[in-house]
Structure formats: structure tokens, C-alpha cells
Amino acid sequence: MSESARFPRPLQRTRLYEQVAEQITAWISEKGLKAGDRLPPERQLATSLGVSRATLSQALVALEVIGVVAVRHGDGTVLTDKPRVERITDAIRAHAERIPDVIEARDALETKIAALAAQRRTPEDLEHIDAALKAMEADIEGGGRGVQGDELFHRAVTEAAHSPLLEQMMTEISELIRETRIESLSQPDRPKTSLAGHQKIADAIASGDAEAAAAAMHGHVMLVSDVALLRD
Amino acid sequence: MSESARFPRPLQRTRLYEQVAEQITAWISEKGLKAGDRLPPERQLATSLGVSRATLSQALVALEVIGVVAVRHGDGTVLTDKPRVERITDAIRAHAERIPDVIEARDALETKIAALAAQRRTPEDLEHIDAALKAMEADIEGGGRGVQGDELFHRAVTEAAHSPLLEQMMTEISELIRETRIESLSQPDRPKTSLAGHQKIADAIASGDAEAAAAAMHGHVMLVSDVALLRD
DNA sequence: CAGACATTGGTGGCCTAGCCAATAGGTCAA
DNA sequence: TTGACCTATTGGCTAGGCCACCAATGTCTG
Known part of the structure; x- marks a missing residue:
């Protein structure tokens, strides 16, 4: 050659x-x-x-x-499907553990995502959301904390929004969210409360009510926020 | 090890x-x-x-x-002078130009950012915001489109939110936003309308009204959205 | 002297050849 | 069935070498 x-x-x-x-x-x-x-x-x-x-x-x-x-x-x-976009994750973690920052970002993204999901969800999306809900419910009844179901639920909602950019961003902070999630669900009675919150979100999305979905998601994220802030 | x-x-x-x-x-x-x-x-x-x-x-x-x-x-x-994270930018652009996606992401981030800015802005932040506003105003009066001032304004607001993660995300999509921005401000009379919107946002932030700031920002982003959608 | 040209030293680009290390899947004995 | 072991396959990494490129310097020419 x-x-x-x-x-x-x-x-x-x-x-x-x-x-x-x-x-x-x-x-x-x-x-x-x-x-x-x-x-x-x-x-x-x-x-x-x-x-x-x-x-x-x-x-x-x-x-x-x-x-x-x-x-x-x-x-x-x-x-790889879900690209390892851990750069941000690393950057943030390297700097300092900033749980509040994560809450803020999550609130910003997921509130909008919930609203979009209410407008765009397909029947398949609703099925996925429902399945995640049922999985979480079963896990909790079995004494679990429903961590996996929780994650599934939020991913299903994110996909239902059909917004590649927002989905990408959620993926980026998913790892950081996971940490707060585990902490939150470790609180007694929190899993059930969380499940109820999910149900509310799911209902709003199913009924196509964007405002209600956004409000429900905001409330849910704030709930988690309370817990996370307690540890400081 | x-x-x-x-x-x-x-x-x-x-x-x-x-x-x-x-x-x-x-x-x-x-x-x-x-x-x-x-x-x-x-x-x-x-x-x-x-x-x-x-x-x-x-x-x-x-x-x-x-x-x-x-x-x-x-x-x-x-x-290199740009330790940027252009991953998202590249990924999106490579896939397809999705203006609506950008609008959605921007709405999600900036609405929250405006609310946070209203709560956290320091006197210095307000100065920066005001300076950007003045720069845009001067440019428009001189017949310009105020593109640079517009960008400065949003950056100042973002910094006023004092949320590293959200700021990082804004940086990531800033390049994509720039494209829609230029398009929007090319519309006749749009610069003045945009400036008024900015003033409204700035006032809300200055007065510490988170809800008003969020609403004003949302309206502003939606305004841009209309234009961007027109081109399809 | 000034400008064009050739030389040269340093730097990255890419290749060949080879051995090491991890993994998966099969074999065989307990 | 289970567990230990072997082995083919696959990536990880090294060593050494030659080539292409760039910039600076030296040299020749007008």
C-alpha cells in the first residue's frame, strides 16, 4: 500500500x-x-x-x-445503546456532591417531560408506564423499596415525551439521580408515598392533562428533595 | 491494589x-x-x-x-481552548436538525433557571443582566438585531441561578440555541418584542418573584418557538 | 543584501510482529 | 448435576521501525 x-x-x-x-x-x-x-x-x-x-x-x-x-x-x-455520557456526572462528582443541584436539574427536566408526555404518549408508552407502576407496587408489597420500578417509571415517562434532547439530558444525570433515589426510598413509608405520586403522574399523562402532569411531577420531585436535604 | x-x-x-x-x-x-x-x-x-x-x-x-x-x-x-462538551450538539446535529427539540429543552431549563435566578440573584448578577439588556437595546436602536446582547442576557440569567448542573446543560445546548436565536431575531420587529420580553424577565428576577420570572421566561421562549416553527 | 531554495532535526502517523491477559464454552471427573 | 480445568478466541499492550510533516536554519542565487 x-x-x-x-x-x-x-x-x-x-x-x-x-x-x-x-x-x-x-x-x-x-x-x-x-x-x-x-x-x-x-x-x-x-x-x-x-x-x-x-x-x-x-x-x-x-x-x-x-x-x-x-x-x-x-x-x-x-x-452500546445508552451511551456512557458520564462526563458530566464525573465532573460534578469530582467537584463536590451537590444533591440540591441534581434536584433542580431534575425538576427542570422532568416537569417539562411530564407535560410533553401527557400530550404525546402513545398507547405503548402508557403500557410501559403502567408496567413500571405494577412492578414497583409488587416489589413494595413484597417488602422491597421499589427502586428498580421507580427507575423504570421515570424512564418510561421520559420516553413518552418523545424528545430526544431532553431524554439525552436525563440520561446524563440519571446516575446522579439514582443516588438520591436510593436515599429517598430508604426512608420508611416513603416507597408507598412515592408510589402514590407516581400513580398521580401516570393518571395525568393518561388523561392528556399536561398541566396536571407537570404539577404532579413537580410535587414528586420536591418530595424526594425534602428527604435529600435532610441529610445535610 | x-x-x-x-x-x-x-x-x-x-x-x-x-x-x-x-x-x-x-x-x-x-x-x-x-x-x-x-x-x-x-x-x-x-x-x-x-x-x-x-x-x-x-x-x-x-x-x-x-x-x-x-x-x-x-x-x-x-x-485546545474549548474543553467543551459538544457531544450532544454533535449527536443531535448528526441525526437531524430538530429545532422543536431544542425549544423544548430550552423551555425546560430556562424556565427553572429564571425561577432560581429570582431567588438567588446577587447585586452583581442584576448588574450583569442589566448591562446585557442595555447592550441589546443600544444595538437594536443602531439598527442591529441584538444577537449578542440576547446571548449575553441569557447567560447572565443562567449565572444568576447559581446552579452548576443547569448551567452546564445550558452550555451544552447553547450552540443549538444560537442557531434558533439568529433565525428568530431576523424577523422584522422581533428584536423589539424580544427586548420587551427580556425586560419583563429582568424585572421579575430583580423583584425576586420566582413565579413571574418563570412565566416571563416561558413566554419568551415560546415566542421564539413560534418563529422557528414557521420555517417548516 | 534580499529573497528563494535546500537541508535538517524534531514530531506525530501508521505499520508489523509478537506476547500477555481475559473471557466463554467445552470436557471430564466427582 | 456440579465443579474444576483446558483451550480457542479475542482484546491489551509493547517494541521497533519507517514514513510524512513542519518549522527553523543554512545556503545559494540574483
Whole structure:
């Protein structure tokens, strides 16, 4: 190889790994690959792309940083669905544990999300929300705290809003929210109260009442807020 | 180390390049390096970090993707002036131009931000807001569209909210907002209307009325929304 | 002397070759 | 069935080398 000197350089100082990364993403969407699907082994991919393993590795690092794939030692390279956008999370955590900040951000995002969900939810969305509600209920009756159901519920509502940007932002702070969530649900009787709050939100969304949904969500987040603030 | 058996799941899959990247960033902030400053040559850095050049190269790719450094062939590795998190921007833009999504996200964030600003603004914050207002006014009277003043105003309000997480999120979508902003202010008479809206927001913030500030901001964002939607 | 050109040292880009380490899945004995 | 073990497969990382690029310096020419 290496007859590239022939071309007058398309103005771009494109690094090889960038081209490789683009080809890979193109290949992914072309093949319609989804989260969990595997990329070919590095050695094979490298030869089929006509680059060295080192360069391919750089491309994979780039894709990993962006959050497109997850490279697993000894296993393979797997497509990621929920990109690891932990940058913000890390930044915040590194600075200081600021629970109130998280509450504020959550309130801002989820209130709007609830309102949008009330307007846009499809029957499928309502099913998901209901399923999450039932899961949480079952867990609590069994003595659990309903943490997983709680998370499912909020994710279902977020998806029902059908707003990619807001969903992305929720994903970014989801990890921070999780911490406050666990704390909140650890309070006695809190799970039941929380469940009731969820039901109220779900009802408003189901009935298409955006204002009521927003209000219910706001109240719910504030409830969690109280608890979180107690620990200071 | 390596007593990770303590935790059932964590399973530390730290890739070498990640550690290297962290060490480099640590070294950067430790040395207080700024944009334009140079990192040591790869070979030197590699040996001093005790890794191969290939691994160091991966770390640099990661940092390049994040936007911390720019690697220049034949010249060296230079710190970038934009430690930005353009991930979202890129992701959205790559997918499709979704103006409505931006409006929604902006509404969610800025409504909350306005409310917080009303409660937390310091005298300095009010000064900044007022200065932005005046700048926009002067620009418009001079026949301009007040784009810069508009941006200044929203940034000042965001800072007045004193909420790092929300501020971070605003930064992330600021570029997307800018596009809609320019479009909106291109409409005849829109600059004046927009200025009036800003004044209303500023007054509410100054008087400490959170609800009024939120309502005013919401109305303002919706105004922009109308315009943006017109172009479809 | 001034400007164009060639040289050179330093830097990153990319490759080849190879060994190490983790994982999954099979085999076989208890 | 269960558990320990083996092994093929796959990624992780290193070493060493050659090439391309850039900037500064030196050199030649007009």
C-alpha cells in the first residue's frame, strides 16, 4: 500500500482513525445493528478495512469515548445503546456532591417531560408506564423499596415525551439521580408515598392533562428533595 | 491494589489509556497549562509515563475526541481552548436538525433557571443582566438585531441561578440555541418584542418573584418557538 | 543584501510482529 | 448435576521501525 502521495490531499488532515471510525459507524447503520450486537474481531475488522490493528484500536477508543461501543477484553466489541455520557456526572462528582443541584436539574427536566408526555404518549408508552407502576407496587408489597420500578417509571415517562434532547439530558444525570433515589426510598413509608405520586403522574399523562402532569411531577420531585436535604 | 473482590459487580475494567488520559489531564491542571500550551513529545511522554507510544496515542485520541487537545502532525500536541462538551450538539446535529427539540429543552431549563435566578440573584448578577439588556437595546436602536446582547442576557440569567448542573446543560445546548436565536431575531420587529420580553424577565428576577420570572421566561421562549416553527 | 531554495532535526502517523491477559464454552471427573 | 480445568478466541499492550510533516536554519542565487 501507500501510494497515497498520488492524491493532492483533500485539504483535510484527516487522521486515519477518524476515517475508520466513520466507516464503522456507517457500516453499523447500514447493517442496522442495534445495541448488544457485536462488531467483528479486531484482527478481522482491521484487515478488511485495510488498516493495522493499532489504528483500528484508536478508532475503537474514539467510538468508546463517544459512547457508541463498549470494548470488552477477551469478549469482543459490543454496540452500546445508552451511551456512557458520564462526563458530566464525573465532573460534578469530582467537584463536590451537590444533591440540591441534581434536584433542580431534575425538576427542570422532568416537569417539562411530564407535560410533553401527557400530550404525546402513545398507547405503548402508557403500557410501559403502567408496567413500571405494577412492578414497583409488587416489589413494595413484597417488602422491597421499589427502586428498580421507580427507575423504570421515570424512564418510561421520559420516553413518552418523545424528545430526544431532553431524554439525552436525563440520561446524563440519571446516575446522579439514582443516588438520591436510593436515599429517598430508604426512608420508611416513603416507597408507598412515592408510589402514590407516581400513580398521580401516570393518571395525568393518561388523561392528556399536561398541566396536571407537570404539577404532579413537580410535587414528586420536591418530595424526594425534602428527604435529600435532610441529610445535610 | 486489586482487592476488588469486595464488591460483587464493579469489576474494574480500567483500560490503560484511560489512566494515562487522566494522568495527563491531572498533569495539565497541576501545571496550570492553558490553551495553546504544548504537551511534551509523544516519545518522551510515553517513557515518562511508563507506557508504549501506542497506548499514549490512544489516550491522546481520547483526549482529542473529548476536545481537550489537538494533535498536530509534525508539530506537536497542543491544548485546545474549548474543553467543551459538544457531544450532544454533535449527536443531535448528526441525526437531524430538530429545532422543536431544542425549544423544548430550552423551555425546560430556562424556565427553572429564571425561577432560581429570582431567588438567588446577587447585586452583581442584576448588574450583569442589566448591562446585557442595555447592550441589546443600544444595538437594536443602531439598527442591529441584538444577537449578542440576547446571548449575553441569557447567560447572565443562567449565572444568576447559581446552579452548576443547569448551567452546564445550558452550555451544552447553547450552540443549538444560537442557531434558533439568529433565525428568530431576523424577523422584522422581533428584536423589539424580544427586548420587551427580556425586560419583563429582568424585572421579575430583580423583584425576586420566582413565579413571574418563570412565566416571563416561558413566554419568551415560546415566542421564539413560534418563529422557528414557521420555517417548516 | 534580499529573497528563494535546500537541508535538517524534531514530531506525530501508521505499520508489523509478537506476547500477555481475559473471557466463554467445552470436557471430564466427582 | 456440579465443579474444576483446558483451550480457542479475542482484546491489551509493547517494541521497533519507517514514513510524512513542519518549522527553523543554512545556503545559494540574483
